[in-house]
Amino acid sequence: MQKPDLDAADRRLLAALQADARASGVDLAERVRLSPSQCQRRLRRLEEAGLIAGYGVRLDRRRLGLDVVAFVQVTLMRHGGDPAEDFHDTLRAMPEVLEAHAITGDADYLLRVVAPDLQAFSDIVLKRLLALPGVATVRSSLSLGEIKATDALPLPDDPAD
Structure with missing residues (x-):
């Protein structure tokens, strides 16, 4: 592009x-x-030109009772085709999954997930993610504290500067 x-x-x-x-x-x-x-x-x-993708409101997750933030790595048994597309569709339908990225490395996907508490997060992992056909492993890391959170993108420098 x-x-x-x-x-x-x-x-x-x-x-x-x-x-x-x-x-x-x-x-x-x-x-x-x-x-x-x-x-x-x-x-x-x-x-x-598509540089502005939309306008929105940033809500305070803590005030909404979403105290747990986790980063979840998911590895599928097989790659490509229907299993991956079915997995993508499931992720898109899960409101607790704020971001989902296909990644390189040991896992296939990295998710950013929010939940009200550890029990709710456990249910997301055990009853929803691990229950999906084709999911081989799920590893998660809980956020202990937010250092920086922004959606603001760095803007390109002026070549004349």
Whole structure:
């Protein structure tokens, strides 16, 4: 995929949106030092180019009672074809699985999972993941504390800088 051609104003706009996606059009324009109409045109162009995938709200998992975060490595018995696709479909349907990545190394997948408590997490592993056809092994690591959590992406530097 081709690297996007972003100028300084585009990068300021994307950074401002990552910091506060709820900012009004006027506030965004002030932050990025553009007129509101210029800012809106750039925003629309960035959306149409697919650089802005969507807007959302970040919820506080602890206040929602989701105190356990675990990183789960899953290895399948066989790779490719229907077993893997069935596994992918199951992961997509599990709201407790926040992220699922196919990875290199000893395991086939790395999942980020949340649960209200250790019993609920145990049920996810024992009754749901290990019960899936084709799953060979599941290894998990519990998070002892969150050091950094962000969805903000690093923006490319301006080649002119």
